[in-house]
Amino acid sequence: MLIRTGECTRCGECCRTVHITVVRDVTLRQHGNLEELKRYLEYRGIRVVGEDAEANALFYAIDVPCSQLTLDNRCRVHNTPGQPLLCHRYPTGPDDIEECGYRFEPEKFAGLPGLGNGK
Ligand code: SF4
Ligand code: SF4
Numbered sequence: 001m002l003i004r005t006g007e008c009t010r011c012g013e014c015c016r017t018v019h020i021t022v023v024r025d026v027t028l029r030q031h032g033n034l035e036e037l038k039r040y041l042e043y044r045g046i047r048v049v050g051e052d053a054e055a056n057a058l059f060y061a062i063d064v065p066c067s068q069l070t071l072d073n074r075c076r077v078h079n080t081p082g083q084p085l086l087c088h089r090y091p092t093g094p095d096d097i098e099e100c101g102y103r104f105e106p107e108k109f110a111g112l113p114g115l116g117n118g119k
Contacts, residue, residue, distance in 0.1 A: 012073030
């Protein structure tokens, strides 16, 4: 299990890009192959940023800033019912945003006295 440390430094990076996961085999069948799909999406400003063949997933990124992000990187709906759940929980795991003030480390088990030694 990973433990989250750090805090939000209000870099605003997670509010500038939308990430979408699509079904890989269906999408590649529609477009013929990955290169064709990338070309099609690139014309619309959508990037293919990764794939997981085992999970049958393709990952897209679209650089569309959120309308609720202010010029000084604040969220207009922060901690209100209007804030999307995903934003409220973010980040729940390691992401590829270098600027992010959060880090994830494996949980360290201190061990319990008297356990694990057979006595
Ligand atoms: S709703 Fe707020 S936290 Fe979520 S993307 Fe928009 S500005 Fe960022
Ligand atoms: S990327 Fe991380 S530090 Fe930057 S605004 Fe989002 S949560 Fe905060």
